[in-house]
Amino acid sequence: AKPTTTIGTPDDGGAVDEGLREVRRGQTFDAKAIGVYAQDMIEFAPMWKLLAGLRWDQFGGTYRSYATANLGGTNTTPPGTQTAERERTDSLWSRRLGVLYQPNAFASYHLSYGTSFNTSGDTYQYDALGSNTPPEGSVNYELGGKLDLANGNLSLRFAVFHTVKTNERNRDSETVNPTNYVLSGQRHAAGIELDLAGRITPAWEVYLSYAFIPDAEIDKGTSLQGETPGTRPGLTPRHSGTVWTTYKLGSNWRLGGGLNARSSDAPQLVTAFTAPGYVTADLMAEYTLGDLSLKANLTNVTDKLYADMLYRGHYVPGKPRTLQVTAAWRF
Numbered sequence: 001a002k003p004t005t006t007i008g009t010p011d012d013g014g015a016v017d018e019g020l021r022e023v024r025r026g027q028t029f030d031a032k033a034i035g036v037y038a039q040d041m042i043e044f045a046p047m048w049k050l051l052a053g054l055r056w057d058q059f060g061g062t063y064r065s066y067a068t069a070n071l072g073g074t075n076t077t078p079p080g081t082q083t084a085e086r087e088r089t090d091s092l093w094s095r096r097l098g099v100l101y102q103p104n105a106f107a108s109y110h111l112s113y114g115t116s117f118n119t120s121g122d123t124y125q126y127d128a129l130g131s132n133t134p135p136e137g138s139v140n141y142e143l144g145g146k147l148d149l150a151n152g153n154l155s156l157r158f159a160v161f162h163t164v165k166t167n168e169r170n171r172d173s174e175t176v177n178p179t180n181y182v183l184s185g186q187r188h189a190a191g192i193e194l195d196l197a198g199r200i201t202p203a204w205e206v207y208l209s210y211a212f213i214p215d216a217e218i219d220k221g222t223s224l225q226g227e228t229p230g231t232r233p234g235l236t237p238r239h240s241g242t243v244w245t246t247y248k249l250g251s252n253w254r255l256g257g258g259l260n261a262r263s264s265d266a267p268q269l270v271t272a273f274t275a276p277g278y279v280t281a282d283l284m285a286e287y288t289l290g291d292l293s294l295k296a297n298l299t300n301v302t303d304k305l306y307a308d309m310l311y312r313g314h315y316v317p318g319k320p321r322t323l324q325v326t327a328a329w330r331f
Helices: none
Strands: 027-045 048-066 082-104 107-118 136-149 154-170 182-201 204-220 239-249 253-262 278-289 292-299 307-310 315-317 322-329
Touching (some): 027 082
Antiparallel strands (some): 082 107, 107 136, 253 278, 292 322, 307 315
8 A cells, every 4th residue: 555644644553664675785886987188279370270189998897687586495695696797998099180270269169079978887786798789989079160249249159060979889790699789770860050159238148058959860770679671760859949038127136037849859779759848938037135145046937747767668848847945145
């Protein structure tokens, strides 16, 4: 039966005695990482600068699993017995290169190239195949700029990007029972990003951020595990963005409000359904008197039900309507 505990009656007998709950360790993951990098920017011609960076990382981890089932029947392994240990250490280089053009103090344009990696221990564990698989890698290209307009009252940042993961982990159809995953997958995503921050009046400020990813596709995959080539990757909405504005009333009050939006999306490895897009609204009020400030934030004003994080078998709903009041004192 469900506990009958309600607000105001915490000791009505419906509570669970946590002292009777036996806690058993199922797995551990110990990891150590170190990184060293160098980066420098030089001006090689008037209005032109070159940025170059190099980073070395080492990531090592040990994953252990333990028996948790009670003895009995066919189970003869006592709880707490270590049943597996897997470990690996990876040393990797990351590169960054960019060209910056600054024709004046109010404008700059850039073209950049960078690499990154994703180790097999990114979920704080190693399975039998991942412990023998090298890290994934990706390459990102970006062309963009930043403009300061309207005597400094408007700042605009824009970028066009193209990202490719060239060696994605997959189960390869030619090796049905492999000893490791195969870095045979590839995907890409390309789009634009836009950020705008400005002051319409001395009291009225606005911020806008928007991302549009029209081109995203699984380029290579497998028949055993992975997303189907030619399809759009999961967790990649076409549109996402936010707009926020604040207005100052006199010398003590500041009011704000905004919208957050995301178009429909799908989990990874699932094409049968999608989570619908959504728009949520937030409000804010702040009162300042000397060194004292009081702020109230009301998020998801309409108590919209939406999927914030998507998985193949479930989703995590977004935060419901929430009121948070904070006070701060500067001294």
